[in-house]
Amino acid sequence: MRTVRAARSGGPAYGIPRPARLTAVALLLALAALLTGCGGASPAPAAADAAGPLRIGAIPDQDPEVLQRLYGTLADSLAEDLGIEVEYVPVTDYAAAVSLFRTGDLDLVWFGGLTGVQARLQTPGAVPVAQRDIDEDFHSVFVVNRDTGLTPSDDLAPLAGLRFTYGSETSTSGRLMPAFFLAEQGVDPEGFPGGPGFSGSHDATLSLVASGSYQAGVLNEQVYEARAAAGELDPAVVRYARTPAYADYHWLLGPDAVERLGADLPERLTDYFTGLSADDPEDAEVLELFGAGAFLPTEAANYDQIEQIGRDLGLVN
Amino acid sequence: MTAVLAPPGPRPRLRRDRRRWVWGAGAVAVVVWSLAGAGLFSGPVVNPAGLRQFGRFASAALSPALDAEFLAVLGRATLVTVAYAASGTALALVLGALGAGVVARTTWGRRRTGWTAARGLLALPRGLHEAVWGLLLVNVLGLDPWVGVLAIGIPYGAITAKVFADLLDEVPRGSYEALLAAGAGRATASLYGLLPPAAGGLLSYSFYRLECAVRSAVVLGLIGAGGLGYQLALSFASLRWDEVWTAVFALAALCALADVGGRAVRRRVADPRPAGEDRPSRDRLLTTAVLGSVALVAWSWWYLALTPATLTSAGTLEQLSYVLGAAWPPATDGDLLGAIASAAVDTLQMSVIAIALATAGAVLLSGLAARRPGAGPGRWALGVATRWAFLVPRAVPPPVWALVLLFVLLPGVLPGALALGVYTLGVLGRLVAEATEELDSRPRDALRAAGASPLGGWLYGVLPVLSGPVLALGLYRWEVAIRDTVLVGLLGAGGIGVLLSGAIAAFDWPAVTTVLAAIVLVTLVVDLVGERARTALR
Amino acid sequence: MAAGERVAVVGASGAGKSTLLNVLNGTVVPTAGTVEVLGRDPSALRGRELRQVRARTGTVHQHLELTGALRVVHNVNAGRLGSWSAARAAWSLLRPQGVPEVRAALDRVGLADRVFERTDRLSGGQRQRVALARLLVQRPDLVLADEPASALDPALADLALELLGEPARSRGGALLVCLHDPALALRHCDRVVGLLDGRVALDAPATSLTLADLERFYGVVR
Structure with missing residues (x-):
């Protein structure tokens, strides 16, 4: 069983707005909890779904606040559309994001071109599911x-x-x-x-x-x-x-999630992303946050050039 | 009978202890060599144009981010940091207590080889920085909270074992031997004869470790574990200095809390309250401290949701074998070894500059920072201000120092070295001030009574006695600084850390193994040199 | 030494008195010759057997070797560590065990009001009495004492030797005590042994010696 009492990586709390005057109270409560050793202020355990949630994450190359909003919005939209629980796990380190994908702690990650290649080569069975329209021309x-x-x-x-x-x-x-x-x-x-x-x-x-x-x-x-x-x-x-244009960011899905949530998960995810339409207000919000006009399907071969350059520079082994 | 006077001998001359002289000259030479390596004598190192960027960082200290939402986030992050620090320290103390038995001279007696081997075994866990342990453990345990706890507990456990063993070895043997002679077992005799005299030192060190653990927990946050460090990393990546400072102040407050608590307990152990006649009076303060610590650790365990089962789960073992399989055999190509050798030189020079700066600064400021009973209110306020001021340089993590110093210094070894120097000054300043307080104040008072100026009294009455403990502390922090260079290197400021972060980023595991081995080796060498220097200067 | 015998060892500093005691209580292994204590050779014993012999041997060391950082009650109880389990010894540090016996022992040396005082807060003479109290709760058969009265006034010195001699007088035990004060030796011991450079230079029943004899012996030594 995996209970999430403390969010090790800082917490999903970031995006949750709270009334200002509660802050001092929360701090005091937290301090009291700290001193008395009874953790009254800790988050409730996550509902345990047998299959577990889909854990999404991203390499940290953007303004973190944007990342938080980005993934809060996306997680909600994704959960609603696919009918599964979605959890956003923040990460602060490129290499850590790749490692966590390999260990199965992250299921669906928004990787850069190189980190995507690294993660895919280390995690047999990982598949790219979508990229933005601008990622073809980055x-x-x-x-x-x-x-x-x-x-x-x-x-x-x-x-x-x-x-x-x-x-x-x-x-x-x-x-x-x-x-x-x-x-x-x-x-x-x-x-x-x-x-x-x-x-x-x-x-x-x-x-x-x-x-x-x-x-x-x-x-x-x-x-x-x-x-x-x-x-x-x-x-x-x-x-x-x-610089001239090159292919960059893409969504990479791990084999562990496919096992838990169904063999059709890659297709469903690709359908979800490519189905996002700028005409729908909710979809538009997601697209805008990602700075994209639309998402497109993608495949591993699109990143062969990056893999080759990575090998030449000793960044892919 | 006439007394025979001894013939007049040669006039006594000022003789210098040759061994000390050699060590002293060597130290000066190494510092000059390091400064030369940092480019101090070969062209400009300062970038005045960057003062604006540095000023932005510095002035934000006066206007930290205080909006409610951010504070709420930070409050929760603080709890995570405290939980990691407490459970990491608890693990370290358990490992340290067990390990101390293994590496104490008392255990080995005259079997020197066994003792040396046991000590050598500690070099591996001790030589790697918590952040490095964290990066390695993330690859095995993923997002599990054990990563943070083990990353603190393993290296701290090894250091604690060494320090505990040294403290126990320093206790006079008489009482212990007497108990053995009266038929007590070794464990019982240690309990009654060795532990009580060492208790003050052990306790004091434990609280010091807790304070260090708070800072380490933050550093672990920088590389991806949660808590204050994670928030700090987020704000740092987008250079929101007002938020960075809020996190720094929160961390400084935590450090101060650990420090004040530790000081209170330490003083009470050294000087307990007079006893009642009929029954042992329970000391409220000590009882609260002990129960509070136990409760804190229990809460941390619960809050982090630690489950021992994950450590031995199939997934963990699978990842462990993946990493070990990928990391063996280590890389041995000539390019890498050459790069390591030159980076090791950088690392050494960085650590030397850092420790020289920190030691000099700490000694100069110690006169101000030390508590002096009976001093005037002005002097008292100055002392308090200086002690609080030491909190800030050690609450700002070295990587942050490295980046902001890089605004005003040209790239190279120097920004990293100064970053470490400023950080170490924060730690060493406090330690040296404490050492000053423990000195016998009578020589200085006598000089002052005889009309010496404050500076004169300090030069003749304090500095000569202070030099011993200061050198010991400086050499000890030098070993720590070597480990910390890896940290600034991880974020790009030069030295072996750069190679490590490169190898980890490229997932070049064989190279990671080689670089780690090199780091352990360099730490071990510095450790040995430090030990020799300490003995020579004692 | 026979059962019930009380022997005083006299001699100048460095004559080998302390070494003799340490050989007898088994902390120093003799370089030549053999020692028999309570029917056993301590240097040939190991583990539990050695501890049993040691528990029956009570030593008052010249430097007392008390643990200053512990309260008096624990230092007295330390005399019983030979018979206590490790767990009980550990628990006693939190909740002192057998306080009545400790109090009784301290009462006999006139320190009953200092049961819970920190030992390093006591004067030299008081600490010497704590060491005596430790011996009282240990109840050894063989008592070895090295200058046990050096910091005590004459009345307390007599009391101390009285207490040390008790196992010898009442239970068929024995006392071996190193003394600098010839008068004390004659008053409280049956036999006097004089050491000179590590060798026995004098061995006679106390009744056959006068104060003058002993002072002359010291004179030779000096």
Whole structure:
């Protein structure tokens, strides 16, 4: 039996709105519970379904608050449509998301291109079920600090002599594909002065380039556009170049869930995602949160290029 | 009879103890070498343009996020962190108590090889950082709460075993031998003759471990376990500094709580209340502390829903064999070994800079931070402020320090080294202040009475006596700093940690094994050097 | 030594008195020769048998070897650890066992009001009396005592030797006591053995010796 008393990963609590004045009371209760050793404030055990819930998760490459809203909304919509219990499990680490998929703690994960390949190769029986329309045509942007004096261009060669940072080490858009395109233009992706940095997140990349500690960096175009639209971009950051298109994010389903919830689960999920329509207000909300016009079916072969590049860079074994 | 005077000998000269001199010169050389390696003497290391970004981080400390929803989330996260810290510490203390028996000199007597082997066995669990244990355990246990508990319990258990054994070994043997001579068994004799004198030290250390465990639980959150660290990681990834600071303050409050509780219990054990004549008076404070600790651990167990069965379930064993199978044999290609060697040098230099900075800072501030009975209100307030100020640098996790320092420093070894240095200063500052309080204050008072300035009194009356404990603490923290470099490395600040995070991200298990072995080896070497230095300087 | 005998060992510091006691209670293995205590050789015994012999041997050490961090009641009860199970010994630290006997023993040495005091808060003389009380609850057959009255005033010193000699006088036990004070030796012992550089230099019934004889012996030593 698996009771969920404490959400180890921080808690589904994040998205649940609570009246403000209750907060202090809750804290006091929590403290009292702590001191007396009776856990009055702990969440109730999850209803135990024989088959168990479908546990969905995502690699953490986005604003966490967005992730929380994204998956809260999606879990509700998915549960309603498929008639099964859906639980969102937050994860903070790329490698952890892959490992948890392998161990069967996560059933359906929104992986980036590279992490999806890693997870699929480690988990026999895993199948990609859907991708967004924009994932067929995904881009990263190279940014430079204003003080470098560089102006937007398609030539990546001038970046070679700059202090350069990627995002997370196994980010497809923040590491893998930019490295591939750098190499295509004859720039050694590991050869930057002092070695490339790994800022850990797209936002950290933007901040480090703004500070000038790193003179250049690369990040997910979607994140860059979102920050630009919100007016949060530092004027010291200059958009330098845009990569060619590549395939990126996709939904990957683990074999364990198929066993528990029925052999037709992959099809039902693909149908659910591709059936989301911008005309339906509820569906539109999900699509908007994912920044997509629609979801499309996908297959493993779409990620062969990523797998090959991953192997070349030693990120897929 | 005439007294024969001894012929006048050579004039006594100022003689320096050669062994100390060698160690001292060696230490200075290593620090200079490390600073050179960090690029301090070969070009600019500072990036003034980044001050704005750093200022954003610093100024957010004054306006932490206090909206109700975030506080509610943080409150629940705090409970998770406390639960991990408490159950992890409990496990560590159990393992430590059992292990102490195995590695104590008392157990082995004159059988030195056995003792050395037992100590060597501890190097593996001890050499790996909690975060590394966490990353490894996630691969075996998945999302199970045991990950956090074991990740704290295993390395802490090994450290605790060593410290407990040392504490017990330091107790004079007389009472214990006398009890044996009167026919008591070894266990009973230990209970009556060895444990009571060591109780204060054991208890004090246990509470110190609890405080460390709170910080470790947060670090584990950074890599994916729950609690405060998870919230901190979320806010950190999107650079919401106001939220980061709220989490940091919550963590500082927890540390302060553990610290204050530990101090109260420690003082009561060292100096119990006078006894009643007719019956042993139950000490309220101690009874509450003991019952409270037991209740806290029981609650943690329940709250985390720990079930021992998961540890031996088929799924766990299957994942374990998957990881072990993938990780053996270790990678031995020349490129990797070369990279490890050069990263090990970086790690060493980072740790040396960090510990030099922290030790110097801690000593300079210890005069302010130490409690001094009978001092004026101004001095008292300054002391309280300094002690509280030490809480902040150790409540901000090293990876966060590394990133914000990277705004104002150019990339390289230095940001990571300074990040660790600031963090270690928070820990060491407190330890050195405590050591200062325990010193005999009479020499200093006598100097002050003879008209010496405060600085003069400190230089002649405090510093000479303080140097012993400070060196011991500094060397001990150096070993810890070596482990912590892996942590800043995991988030990209250089050293072996970078290789480890690369290997883990690529799921290159054979390389992971090799890198882990290298880390354990480096820790072991530092441990041995530290031990030699301590003996030489004693 | 015969049953019921009380022997005083005299000699200067370093003459081997403490070593003799430690050999007899089995904590030091002799480098040459054999020892027989209560009919057994302690250096040849192991485990339970050794513990049994040891439990019948009560020692008052020169440095007392009390556990300062424990309360007086536990230090007195430590005399019974040889006969208590480990579990009982552990439980007694939480809920002191056999308090009436402890109180009675302390009463005999004049410390009944200090039962629950921390031992390291007592004066040197009081601690010496706690060590005596420990011996009283142990009820050994063979009593070994090393300067048991060094920190006591004359009246208490007499009382202490009185108590130490009790097993010898009433139960056919024996007492071996190292003393610096010749008068005490003559008053409370049947036989006096003088040690000089680790060898027996004097062995005579107490009745055949005068105070002057003993003082002369000390004079030789000095």
